[in-house]
């Protein structure tokens with residue numbers, strides 16, 4: 001499944017820096033696509049170390065007040081796109 005929209009940049013909600021490699025992006029699943037909740041994106045480092053705690057990937061509820069159709073995506077940020085690597089229910 002792909003993103004419904006492709007934000008040009010993602011900023012980490014935790015440390016405020018632009019996500020340049022990979023990060024966690026919550027999204028609402030609707031009509032077969034992911035609608036990204038860009039304001040709640042977190043970078044790989046924050047997600048793994050600060051939010052996930054003890055070196056674990058974060059859960060959806062750690063990064064956003066989740067709705068029933070929401071899921072947490074692990075994304076890779078490339079020069080001109082954001083690619084969904086995996087989704088965590």
Ligand SMILES: [Zn+2]
Pocket residue numbers: 012013014015016017042043044045046047
């Ligand atoms: Zn961060």
